[in-house]
Amino acid sequence: MAHGGGGRAMRALIESILLPAFDNPMLATLEDQARVSIAELAAHGDRLAFTTDTYVVTPIEFPGGDIGRLAVCGTVNDLAVCGARPLWLSCALVLEEGLEIATLSAVAQSMARTAREAGVCVVTGDTKVVERGAADRLFINTAGIGVVPAGVNIGATRAQPGDVVIVNGSLGDHGVAILLARNELALTAEVVSDCQPLYGLVAAMLEACPDLHCLRDATRGGVATVLNEFAACSRVGIRLRESSLPLNEIVRGGCEILGLDPLYLANEGKLVAIVPAAAARVTLAAMRSHPAGREAAIIGEVCAGPPGIVTLSTIIGGDRVVDMLSGEQLPRIC
Amino acid sequence: MRYADEFRDPAMARTLVGEIQRLAGPLARERARPLQVMEVCGGHTHTIFRYGLKAMLPEESIEFVHGPGCPVCVLPMGRVDDCVALAHDSRIIFATFGDAMRVPGSRGSLLQAKARGADVRMVYSPLDALQLARANPQREVVFFALGFETTMPSTALTVLQARREGIDNFSLFCNHITIIPTIKAILDSPELKLDGFLGPGHVSMVIGNRPYDFIARHYRRPIVVAGFEPLDVLQSLWMVIKQLAEGRCEVENQYKRIVPEDGNAQALAAVSEVFELREFFEWRGLGSIDHSGVRMRREFAPYDAERKFVLPNLTIADPKSCQCGEVLKGVIKPQQCKVFGTACTPERPLGALMVSSEGACAAYYQFGRIDMKQQRQASPLEA
Numbered sequence: 001m002a003h004g005g006g007g008r009a010m011r012a013l014i015e016s017i018l019l020p021a022f023d024n025p026m027l028a029t030l031e032d033q034a035r036v037s038i039a040e041l042a043a044h045g046d047r048l049a050f051t052t053d054t055y056v057v058t059p060i061e062f063p064g065g066d067i068g069r070l071a072v073c074g075t076v077n078d079l080a081v082c083g084a085r086p087l088w089l090s091c092a093l094v095l096e097e098g099l100e101i102a103t104l105s106a107v108a109q110s111m112a113r114t115a116r117e118a119g120v121c122v123v124t125g126d127t128k129v130v131e132r133g134a135a136d137r138l139f140i141n142t143a144g145i146g147v148v149p150a151g152v153n154i155g156a157t158r159a160q161p162g163d164v165v166i167v168n169g170s171l172g173d174h175g176v177a178i179l180l181a182r183n184e185l186a187l188t189a190e191v192v193s194d195c196q197p198l199y200g201l202v203a204a205m206l207e208a209c210p211d212l213h214c215l216r217d218a219t220r221g222g223v224a225t226v227l228n229e230f231a232a233c234s235r236v237g238i239r240l241r242e243s244s245l246p247l248n249e250i251v252r253g254g255c256e257i258l259g260l261d262p263l264y265l266a267n268e269g270k271l272v273a274i275v276p277a278a279a280a281r282v283t284l285a286a287m288r289s290h291p292a293g294r295e296a297a298i299i300g301e302v303c304a305g306p307p308g309i310v311t312l313s314t315i316i317g318g319d320r321v322v323d324m325l326s327g328e329q330l331p332r333i334c
Numbered sequence: 335m336r337y338a339d340e341f342r343d344p345a346m347a348r349t350l351v352g353e354i355q356r357l358a359g360p361l362a363r364e365r366a367r368p369l370q371v372m373e374v375c376g377g378h379t380h381t382i383f384r385y386g387l388k389a390m391l392p393e394e395s396i397e398f399v400h401g402p403g404c405p406v407c408v409l410p411m412g413r414v415d416d417c418v419a420l421a422h423d424s425r426i427i428f429a430t431f432g433d434a435m436r437v438p439g440s441r442g443s444l445l446q447a448k449a450r451g452a453d454v455r456m457v458y459s460p461l462d463a464l465q466l467a468r469a470n471p472q473r474e475v476v477f478f479a480l481g482f483e484t485t486m487p488s489t490a491l492t493v494l495q496a497r498r499e500g501i502d503n504f505s506l507f508c509n510h511i512t513i514i515p516t517i518k519a520i521l522d523s524p525e526l527k528l529d530g531f532l533g534p535g536h537v538s539m540v541i542g543n544r545p546y547d548f549i550a551r552h553y554r555r556p557i558v559v560a561g562f563e564p565l566d567v568l569q570s571l572w573m574v575i576k577q578l579a580e581g582r583c584e585v586e587n588q589y590k591r592i593v594p595e596d597g598n599a600q601a602l603a604a605v606s607e608v609f610e611l612r613e614f615f616e617w618r619g620l621g622s623i624d625h626s627g628v629r630m631r632r633e634f635a636p637y638d639a640e641r642k643f644v645l646p647n648l649t650i651a652d653p654k655s656c657q658c659g660e661v662l663k664g665v666i667k668p669q670q671c672k673v674f675g676t677a678c679t680p681e682r683p684l685g686a687l688m689v690s691s692e693g694a695c696a697a698y699y700q701f702g703r704i705d706m707k708q709q710r711q712a713s714p715l716e717a
Contacts, residue, residue, distance in 0.1 A: 184458070184462075185458060249335065252335055253335060256335070256338060312386075313386075314384075314385045314386045314564075315342050315344065315385070316342050316343075316344050316347045316385045316386075316387070316390075316564045316565070317344040317347050317348060317390060318385050318386025318387050318388070318389050318390045318564075319386040319389045320383060320384065320385070320386040320389075320701040321700065321701050323699075323700045323701070
């Protein structure tokens with residue numbers, strides 16, 4: 001437990017693993033806080049965006065990522081979907097006693113790589129060690145600060161009848177990748193988590209369509225949950241077409257076998273956008289020319305009613321309601 | 335996706351719906367009410383809602399009645415209480431399928447028991463539970479065995495495997511039930527208006543088609559053993575209505591690609607080696623039905639949790655406000671129940687039909703609360 005005491009052992013851990021990984025002057029001072037220039041913030045826009053999230057995924061490594069990559073992408077994406085340019089992250093680690101140093105080091109490296117990819121710096125942090133059994137290997141909390149450019153006004157209340165619903169690619173890859181990585185199902189298949197930072201894609205979308213109405217990343221609860229929130233907040237109906245949903249064939253097969261609905265599966269690099277019909281074509285084209293949006297697709301549209309209800313035209317020609325999920329489909333996926 | 339997409343073809347679905355409409359219209363007018371067809375199996379209920387089949391069919395001439403074939407839904411409260419008591423025994427690891435975890439007993443569900451510290455593990459097959467027993471020789475592993483004839487063979491084979499390996503810390507809490515006495519109880523109900531049945535495909539894969547003969551012969555109702563893809567359900571419905579239109583009452587098999595005429599002899603042999611009929615079994619909503627459940631034979635006593643452990647074994651009445659029984663018999667629709675969507679929701683299920691995604695009430699709540707036909711007319715979706 002010496003690492004948790006806040007003394008020399010902890011200092012050594014931070015200096016040997018965390019500082020070199022995140023390597024930046026703001027962190028290197030090892031003060032109790034990061035200090036950022038207000039002028040630098042103001043240069044990017046006129047509003048601050050601030051968010052936090054805690055990552056408890058199991059297993060901590062999975063095809064397509066690990067808890068470190070997830071902890072950066074998740075928070076950066078929560079900033080990006082209001083149009084904010086993500087700038088700074090905090091990183092708080094809760095380590096279970098006995099966690100291998102090599103694992104910690106790999107996770108820190110992964111966070112650092114993903115932060116560089118996303119254009120953000122980890123500028124402050126905290127590390128705690130708890131006794132065995134009080135945590136499951138490693139939990140991470142990250143908070144993020146970003147700046148929203150003047151004129152961008154994305155919000156869940158802005159969906160209007162006639163708008164179209166767009167996603168940036170195949171649904172449910174992360175949820176199925178985690179499920180298979182747990183190895184409880186004796187199923188093996190090549191599914192890779194979609195875990196990726198999305199600010200670059202959002203910037204391209206905003207350039208094509210500055211008046212983007214709604215935008216959210218479809219993490220826990222999937223696309224269905226996000227759209228139910230949009231429909232409820234905007235007091236509109238939303239109609240989806242099952243035949244338009246982009247799905248990886250293996251995910252589709254997995255859902256068939258396991259009785260899961262891909263609309264509710266978690267994603268970590270997928271967003272749902274609602275854009276005015278007039279801007280649909282240009283937005284879709286902009287998305288498809290960005291690496292994070294190659295398989296972007298229009299999956300439905302906003303209608304007047306019934307308000308708050310999301311429906312799906314099924315592949316066979318029927319209709320059904322796509323409700324909020326009751327309970328969780330799977331625990332600890334992010 | 336091969337072997338799935340072929341059974342979801344919209345053009346073929348339209349053709350079938352057209353044929354169903356053509357045949358069912360005159361029959362419904364003759365009766366001055368829609369034809370009532372019961373899908374016995376919860377898997378069919380799920381397909382009907384998942385693919386929105388109800389909205390494709392003319393409601394003035396066809397009405398689905400959602401039958402008792404969701405094993406989680408018909409589990410009485412007293413049995414759930416027994417599960418919870420077993421799970422709280424510190425010697426025991428209680429292994430269960432996931433969808434049984436939320437079923438409410440009188441003292442909460444298994445999920446709540448787990449939150450209070452009981453060792454409840456979710457498994458995907460009885461063999462997973464046997465593996466838990468191998469890996470934890472110091473603990474007793476009790477597997478919550480439930481389901482119709484579909485799941486009985488895999489449970490029976492797991493017990494035989496445990497005996498072969500000499501694993502003595504594994505037992506079943508047996509809640510397997512049989513479909514035939516239950517269909518008979520429904521047919522004997524004085525309120526009955528049913529015109530025909532979609533037979534349970536997966537049960538029939540084990541027991542074959544012959545056990546349904548009495549439905550056609552004695553009760554003069556058509557029954558078609560049906561598959562679970564949307565075209566399977568539509569085609570089977572068409573076959574039922576065609577029988578009605580031609581004045582026939584027969585057992586027909588739409589699901590020939592899976593269901594052999596005589597069932598699966600090996601599976602049946604394993605089942606009868608391990609299990610025997612109980613005198614009666616309590617069903618949630620339907621009450622006690624003679625010979626509708628099985629227990630383990632005496633020679634398997636070491637694997638029988640009911641013999642190995644002391645259980646509360648109380649009969650607990652369903653909540654008074656709950657109308658699951660009337661819904662199960664097709665007397666009322668889920669949304670006509672007094673507590674539907676108010677005191678009873680998927681988050682806080684009062685009645686069992688709200689628990690599993692195969693339960694009629696949960697399906698109505700999740701997929702069917704609004705009239706899809708009206709909505710379709712109000713805002714046509716461009717193709």
